[in-house]
Each structure stands twice: as structure tokens, then as C-alpha cells.
Amino acid sequence: MIAELGLAALWLAAALAALQLVAGFLAARADGETELAALIRPAAVVQGALAAVAFAMLIWLFAITDLSVKLVAANSHSMKPLVFKIAGAWGNHEGSMLLWVTVMALAGALIALVERRLPERTMQATLAAQGVVSLGFYAFLLFSSNPFERLPIPAAEGQGLNPLLQDLGLAFHPPTLYLGYVGLSVAFSFAVGALITRQVTSEFARAMRPWVLGAWVFLTIGITAGSYWAYYELGWGGWWFWDPVENASLMPWLAATALLHSASVLASRDALRTWTIMLGVVAFSMSMVGTFLVRSGILTSVHAFAVDPERGSFILALLALYIGGALLLFALRASTISEGERFTVASREGALVFNNVMLSAILAIVLLGTLYPLVTEAFDVRVSVGPPYFNPVGAIFAVPMLVVMTVGPLLRWRQDRLERVRNEVALVAALMLAALVLFSLLASVSLLPLLGLALGIGVGVASILPLRGRKLTRVPLATWGMVVAHFGIAVALLGMASESAFSTERLAAVQVGEATTVGPWAITLEGVEPVAGPNWTALEGRIAARYDGGEPTVIDPQARSFWAPPQQTTESALITRWNGQLYAVVGDQATDGRWQLRLWWKPFVTLIWYGGLLVALGGVLALVGRVLSDLKRRHVVKRMAERRKEQEALS
Numbered sequence: 001m002i003a004e005l006g007l008a009a010l011w012l013a014a015a016l017a018a019l020q021l022v023a024g025f026l027a028a029r030a031d032g033e034t035e036l037a038a039l040i041r042p043a044a045v046v047q048g049a050l051a052a053v054a055f056a057m058l059i060w061l062f063a064i065t066d067l068s069v070k071l072v073a074a075n076s077h078s079m080k081p082l083v084f085k086i087a088g089a090w091g092n093h094e095g096s097m098l099l100w101v102t103v104m105a106l107a108g109a110l111i112a113l114v115e116r117r118l119p120e121r122t123m124q125a126t127l128a129a130q131g132v133v134s135l136g137f138y139a140f141l142l143f144s145s146n147p148f149e150r151l152p153i154p155a156a157e158g159q160g161l162n163p164l165l166q167d168l169g170l171a172f173h174p175p176t177l178y179l180g181y182v183g184l185s186v187a188f189s190f191a192v193g194a195l196i197t198r199q200v201t202s203e204f205a206r207a208m209r210p211w212v213l214g215a216w217v218f219l220t221i222g223i224t225a226g227s228y229w230a231y232y233e234l235g236w237g238g239w240w241f242w243d244p245v246e247n248a249s250l251m252p253w254l255a256a257t258a259l260l261h262s263a264s265v266l267a268s269r270d271a272l273r274t275w276t277i278m279l280g281v282v283a284f285s286m287s288m289v290g291t292f293l294v295r296s297g298i299l300t301s302v303h304a305f306a307v308d309p310e311r312g313s314f315i316l317a318l319l320a321l322y323i324g325g326a327l328l329l330f331a332l333r334a335s336t337i338s339e340g341e342r343f344t345v346a347s348r349e350g351a352l353v354f355n356n357v358m359l360s361a362i363l364a365i366v367l368l369g370t371l372y373p374l375v376t377e378a379f380d381v382r383v384s385v386g387p388p389y390f391n392p393v394g395a396i397f398a399v400p401m402l403v404v405m406t407v408g409p410l411l412r413w414r415q416d417r418l419e420r421v422r423n424e425v426a427l428v429a430a431l432m433l434a435a436l437v438l439f440s441l442l443a444s445v446s447l448l449p450l451l452g453l454a455l456g457i458g459v460g461v462a463s464i465l466p467l468r469g470r471k472l473t474r475v476p477l478a479t480w481g482m483v484v485a486h487f488g489i490a491v492a493l494l495g496m497a498s499e500s501a502f503s504t505e506r507l508a509a510v511q512v513g514e515a516t517t518v519g520p521w522a523i524t525l526e527g528v529e530p531v532a533g534p535n536w537t538a539l540e541g542r543i544a545a546r547y548d549g550g551e552p553t554v555i556d557p558q559a560r561s562f563w564a565p566p567q568q569t570t571e572s573a574l575i576t577r578w579n580g581q582l583y584a585v586v587g588d589q590a591t592d593g594r595w596q597l598r599l600w601w602k603p604f605v606t607l608i609w610y611g612g613l614l615v616a617l618g619g620v621l622a623l624v625g626r627v628l629s630d631l632k633r634r635h636v637v638k639r640m641a642e643r644r645k646e647q648e649a650l651s
Contacts, residue, residue, distance in 0.1 A: 003069050003148040006057030010098075010148070013050035013105060014138035016043045017131045020108075024128020028121060028196055040127050041112040047134070048109025055089075055102040058147055062089040068154035071095060071147050077160040077564045079535050087171035088161045093295060093311070094147035096174060100291075101137045103175075103182040107211075108134065111186065117207045117630075119199055126193030133185050136318045144314050160564035163536070169229035177222035177249055181287040183215020184252055187259065191280030192326055195333045200273045205266035208280070210627060212260050217619035219253045224612030235570030235585045237600045239499070239608055242390045247370040248290030254363040255283035258356040265349055269413055271340040272349070275356065281326045286363070288319040293370070344415045351408030358401035365393050395448055402455045402493070406462035409482060424465050432458040445501040452497025460490030477625025485618025492611025498580075498604035509594040519601025521582050522546045526554075528586065528595055536562045538571070541586035541595065545575055557586040581605050 020043045023036035030037075058071075062085050067073045075092040076085055090099040108130045115123060141147065164170070190208040194200045226249065231239040240246060259279035265272045292315045343349040369385045376383050406428050410421045418425070435454040439445050445453070463486035467475060506518040515524040526542040538560040544552040555573035562569065575582040580603040587596030 002057050002060055002066065003150060006054045006061075007146070007148040009050045009054040009057065010138065010142060013047045013054065013101075014135065014142060016047035016050065017105075017134040017138055019043045020047065020131035021128050021135055024124045024131060027124040028128060037124060040124050044108045044112035044127050044130070046109075048105040048107075051102040051105035055098055058095060058098055059086055059089045061148075062086060062095075065158060067156070067158055068150055070149045070151050073151060073155035073158050075159070075161050077158040077535065079564070080158075080161065080166070081534055083168070083171060084161060084166045087165070090174050090178075091161055091165045091170070094141070094145045096178070097137065097141055097145055097295070098147050099175065100178050100182065101134065101141060103178050104130070104134055104137065104185055107182055107186050115207055117203050117634075118193075119197070122193050122197045122199045122204065124193075125196040126189050129189040129192040129196075130186065133189065133322060136321065140311075140314050140318065144311050158564070160535070160562070162565070163560070163562040163567045163569050164233060166535075166562075167229060167233055169225055169233065173222055173225045173229060176218045176225065180215045180217075180219030180222055180249075180256070181252060181291070183211050183218065184256060184283045184287050186211040187215065187256075187280045188284035188322075188326065191277045192329065195277060195326075195329050195337075198333060198336055200266075200277060200337050202267055202270045205263045205276060206626075206630060208276075209260075209263045209267050210623060210630075212256060212263055212283075213619055213623040213626065216253070216256045216260050217616050217623065219249065219256060220612060220616040220619060223249050223253055224609055224616070227612070228609050232572050232574060233569075235572050235598075237505070237572075237583055237585075237598070237602075239605070242369070242386050244293055244370045244374075247366050248293045251286040251363055251366055251370075252283055252290060254359050254366070255279060255286045258359040258363075259283045261352045262356060265352055266340065269341055269343070269349060271343060272353070273337050273340045274334055275353070277330060277334075277337065279356075281323070281330060282360075282363075285319075285323045285326075286367075288315075288323060289367070292316055292319055341414070343413070346411065346416050346418055348408055348411045348413050348416070351404050351411055354404050355401050355408065358397045358404075361397040362394050362401075365397070366390065369393075391448060395451070399451060399455065402459055402489075405486065405489075406458050409462070409466045409486065424462070428458045428462045428465075431461055439501070443501065449497045449501035452493055453501065456490050456494035456497060458490075459493065460487055463487040463490055477628065478622045479625075481618045481620070481622025481625060483618070484621055485615050488611045488614025488616075488618055490611070491607050491614055492609075495604055495607025495609075495611055499602050499608065502603040503605075504601045506597075506599045508597045508599065509590060510597060511594050514594075516597065516599070518582070518599040519603075520548045521599070521601055522549070523584070523597065523599060524552075525595060525597065528589075531558070533560070535564060536560045539586065541573075541584075541597070543573065543584055543586075543597075545582055545584070547575075547577065547582075555582075555584055557584050559586055559588075576606060579603055 020040055023034070023040045023043065026034050027037035027040065061069050061072050062076055063082065065072060065076055065078050065085060071092060071094050076088045080088070089095045108127065111130070112127060118126070187208055190204065190211070194204045226246070227239050230241070231237070259276065262272045262276045262279050266276045292312065295311060295315055369389050373383050373385055407421065407425060410424055432454040435457045436450060439450055439453050463483055466479065467483060504519045506516060508516040510516055510525050512525055512527055515522060517523065522545070524544045526544055528539055528541050531538050531540045538558040540556050540558045543555050543557065545555060546552050553575055555575060557573035558571040560569045560571055570585055573584045580601060583600040583602060585598040587598060589595050
């Protein structure tokens with residue numbers, strides 16, 4: 001009965017999305033004057049509630065392990081811990097798509113409830129566009145990926161969840177990414193709505209900006225969490241592999257970063273109108289491309305759930321419909337949209353445009369490197385595209401972008417002179433040059449990590465320069481957000497460069513009681529014992545690690561064996577210090593009784609993820625600052641209207 005209730009809620013939500021689409025379309029054609037127009041906002045709100053009910057029903061089915069439901073039987077097990085039973089609801093293809101639709105429907109409901117700044121006709125067109133996107137995904141779920149399908153005969157036991165996904169990091173990583181993806185779908189709907197009504201104004205950008213900021217924050221958190229999960233869970237010691245599934249989340253983030261800056265310029269300075277619309281379409285396009293890559297079955301990855309070409313074709317059709325339609329609309333209407341206020345190259349807008357172009361170039365490089373192996377494979381030619389392509393080619397555009405990023409926040413809007421900021425530029429340049437010389441003399445560091453270290457220091461110092469001479473308590477939250485986010489970029493960059501430049505690795509085979517070293521660490525294997533968890537057994541190594549001759553710290557890496565489904569995993573053990581991490585993995589036992597140990601010393605590697613969190617924090621500060629500013633603006637406008645009425649009444 002629970003499954004049937006969930007399915008019924010899903011059908012009703014789809015019907016309301018269709019109503020939202022038809023009513024919005026008719027209202028846009030009739031300039032908002034139709035009887036159906038009044039139903040658009042209520043339809044969006046109820047649709048969101050019904051989608052939430054459907055997803056709650058699915059979580060319930062997983063929590064009680066209802067093995068009469070096909071999806072539960074295929075992705076859960078009665079002995080699995082409750083938190084992973086619940087996480088199993090979105091740790092598969094059908095559940096994750098229902099989560100996507102639910103977040104999208106709730107976002108549409110929130111727009112309908114709170115958004116009052118846009119002209120009503122633009123708002124109706126925006127909700128109609130949101131209805132189109134939602135309806136496609138409802139159709140995908142109901143006709144191709146039904147999460148509530150029953151089995152003819154209930155299974156005796158479930159098949160379990162991929163052990164690599166049975167981790168708290170992966171339990172919460174997908175929802176954060178989906179919040180980011182869906183936030184970009186909202187930005188897409190705003191862009192389409194504005195194109196339909198030709199109302200590309202500062203108010204439109206102010207309405208869209210919180211959604212872009214929110215999506216960007218969640219994407220940042222999701223990518224950061226996913227990177228750290230891959231680092232500690234997969235046991236390979238790396239934090240980014242340029243895997244196509246990793247790239248699938250990076251591409252929307254790159255586009256969203258460009259969109260965020262463009263929307264801010266439009267909201268504040270009434271410039272970059274067509275840029276903003278175009279980036280709104282591109283950002284959601286990258287979300288759809290990522291969805292297609294992960295769900296179509298053309299990739300093999302722990303994240304790639306679906307292996308059904310029919311589903312892939314369905315998503316490809318949706319991608320062509322949404323993106324092709326939006327691009328066609330853009331081509332038809334772009335000439336009717338003026339670019340807005342002019343600005344000179346030497347201005348903050350000029351720096352933002354330059355960096356947006358660089359971000360777009362990096363996005364194109366990542367997209368090309370991700371799709372190229374798939375295209376060649378169609379012609380029976382297998383090629384591998386990895387760091388030797390992405391790192392140097394991406395650096396061609398990333399390095400000038402970071403250089404301009406050190407100057408851009410110091411420039412004035414509309415028009416400025418570089419001579420005015422020459423002292424600050426000279427300071428940053430001197431620090432970067434000193435870093436280049438210092439690290440070149442102290443260690444043998446290759447070019448890219450060396451540039452990364454110098455740029456990290458330069459961007460870090462430049463990011464706080466906009467605060468100089470200002471009373472910090474009076475600095476707007478949005479400015480604090482920019483400063484913290486740019487400083488986070490610098491911190492992450494320093495972590496990436498340090499990890500690349502200074503990491504040391506040791507692959508050793510040792511007897512129990514024998515010692516080895518890695519970097520400044522002395523490592524002693526004290527024993528290997530069998531242990532058991534709720535749904536796994538493991539061989540657990542007991543390792544005493546001494547940093548630079550100090551007191552020992554005991555860590556216990558594991559080699560786990562799950563039985564539902566049968567799979568071996570590696571649980572690394574970490575020791576975190578202020579200046580880096582020791583990373584240890586225990587391997588197999590050789591015939592002579594020695595155990596394999598894989599050890600890394602990674603100086604300042606944690607800066608990568610601290611930097612990511614700082615970037616997200618900067619986004620949160622900017623979001624809160626913008627929302628408070630908008631609320632204050634609304635209050636002022638309301639008070640002015642009330643006073644005007646009072647004066648009219650008195651006269």
C-alpha cells in the first residue's frame with residue numbers, strides 16, 4: 001500500500017506539472033489574462049508537496065526493507081545499518097532520479113510561494129518552463145524508471161547496496177549535488193521565462209541570483225565531499241582523477257561560477273544581459289550532460305547507476321528537447337535583448353568578463369576531454385584522457401584567470417585605471433615572484449605545482465586587499481562572501497600544489513613487528529587481526545606511527561569483505577596534523593608472511609578541502625547578504641508606497 005501511495009502521488013504531481021505548463025503557456029500568450037493563470041502558483045505548490053510525499057514513501061519502504069518492491073530488493077538488505085538503508089533510497093538510479101524530481105518540485109513550490117519581484121507574466125512563463133522540465137523527468141520515472149514497481153513474488157532477502165556507497169560521505173554527497181543541479185534548473189527556467197517575455201532586467205537577475213548562489217554553494221559542498229570521500233574510501237591516495245563522473249559534477253560548477261558572476265553584474269550594474277541568459281542555459285545544459293553520462297550506462301563507475309541504453313536514450317531526448325529548445329529560443333530572441341550598460345576593459349566588469357571567458361574555455365576543455373574517449377570508442381578505438389591532458393591544457397586558461405582574479409576585485413565598476421592600483425599589484429607580484437624563487441631553491445618542484453604555489457599565495461593576499469582601509473563591521477556580507485570565497489580558492493590551490501609537489505609514497509612488505517619509513521614518519525606494523533562489523537568482516541592492521549621520533553599514534557586500516565553483495569573494499573587510516581596527513585592502507589599477505597603496506601605523507605593536503613569549505617562559506621555569506629539586502633529593499637519600497645498613499649489621502 002505504501003508503494004501504491006507513492007506511485008499515486010507521483011502521477012498526481014506529474015498531472016499538476018502538465019497543468020502548470022499549459023496554464024503558463026496560455027497565460028504567456030494571452031499576456032497573463034486567462035482564468036487558468038490563477039492556478040499556476042497553487043499547482044506548483046501542490047506539485048512540490050506531492051513529490052515530497054512520493055519520496056517520503058520511498059524512504060519508508062527502504063527503512064522497513066519492504067522486499068516486495070523491486071528497487072528495495074535490488075539495493076538493500078535486512079542486516080544493513082539503518083542509516084545506509086535510508087541512504088539506499090537515493091543510492092541507485094530510480095531513487096536518485098526521484099530525489100532529483102522532488103528537489104526540483106520543491107524548488108518550484110518555493111518560487112511560487114515567495115517570488116514577487118518579477119512581473120507576473122514573466123513569473124508565469126518561468127513556472128511554465130519549470131513545469132516543462134519537471135514533466136520530462138516525471139515521464140522518465142513513470143515510463144522508464146518506476147521506483148515503486150512491485151515484484152510478482154517478494155524476495156527472501158535483498159541484494160544489498162554497493163559497499164563503496166555504504167559510507168556517511170556518500171550517504172550525503174548525492175543530495176548536496178542534486179540540490180546544486182536542481183538550483184541550476186531553476187536558473188534555466190528563469191532564463192527561459194525572461195526570454196519569452198523579453199524582460200531581461202536587473203530585477204530578473206536579482207530574482208535569479210539567490211538560486212544560482214544556492215546551487216553553486218551546494219555544488220561546491222558536493223564536489224568537496226565527493227573528492228574527500230574518493231580520497232579516503234577508495235584507497236588510492238588521490239583526491240581527483242579526472243574521472244568522467246567527477247567531471248560530470250565539475251562542468252556545471254564551472255558554468256555556475258561564470259553565471260554567478262554574470263548575474264551579479266546584471267543585478268548590480270545592469271550589464272551582461274545576453275551573457276547571463278546564455279550562461280543560464282549552458283549551466284543547466286551541463287547538469288543534463290552530467291546526468292546523461294551517469295545514467296545512460298555509457299560509463300562504468302561506482303557512481304554510474306544505470307546500464308540501460310533505453311534509459312540513456314530517454315535522457316538524451318530530454319537533453320535535446322530542453323537544451324535545443326532553449327538555444328532555439330535564445331537564437332530567436334537574443335537580437336531583441338540589449339547588452340545593457342557599457343563598461344571599459346579596465347573595470348571590474350571587464351575583469352569578470354575575462355574570467356568568465358576563461359572559465360568557459362576550461363569548461364570546453366573538460367567537456368571535450370570527457371566526451372572524446374566515448375566518441376572514439378564508438379569507432380572501436382579506445383583512448384584514455386587523463387591528467388596529462390587536463391592539467392597542462394586547463395592551466396593555459398586557469399593561470400591567466402587566477403592572475404586577473406588578483407586584480408579584478410580591486411578595480412572600480414564601469415571604468416578605472418590600472419595605475420590607481422599599481423601599489424597593490426606590485427605587492428602581489430613581488431610575493432608571487434618571491435614564492436617562485438624560494439620554492440625553486442628549496443625543492444625540486446615541477447612547473448605546474450610551482451605556479452600553483454605562487455598563484456595560491458598571490459590570490460590569498462589579493463583576496464583580502466579589498467578590506468584594507470575599511471571598518472570591518474560595516475563591510476557588507478556580500479563583500480565578505482567574495483573575500484572568503486576567493487581566499488578559499490587560494491587555500492585550495494595551495495593544498496593542490498603542495499600535495500603534487502611534496503608528497504612521498506612508500507610501498508613496503510613488512511613482517512609483524514618490522515618498521516619502515518615514509519617522509520618524516522616511522523611506521524611499525526604491530527599486528528593484523530580479524531574483526532567483524534554489522535554486514536562485513538575485515539583484516540585490521542595495527543600500525544604505530546611516530547612523527548619525527550615523537551610519541552607513537554596507533555591507526556588501524558582495514559581490508560573489508562562484504563557478503564551482500566560480495567565485494568572487497570579498502571578502508572584507509574589517516575593521521576591528520578597541521579602540516580599534512582599520513583595515509584596508510586593494508587594490503588594482502590605474501591607467502592612468506594609479510595604484509596603489504598601502502599603509505600603516503602601528503603604535506604598540507606587538507607588545505608584542498610578546507611579551501612573548498614571556505615569557498616562554500618563565502619557563497620553562504622554572499623547569499624545571506626543578498627537576501628537581507630533584498631528584504632531591506634522591499635521594506636523600503638513598501639514604506640515609500642505607504643507614505644505616498646498617506647500623503648495622497650491627506651491632500
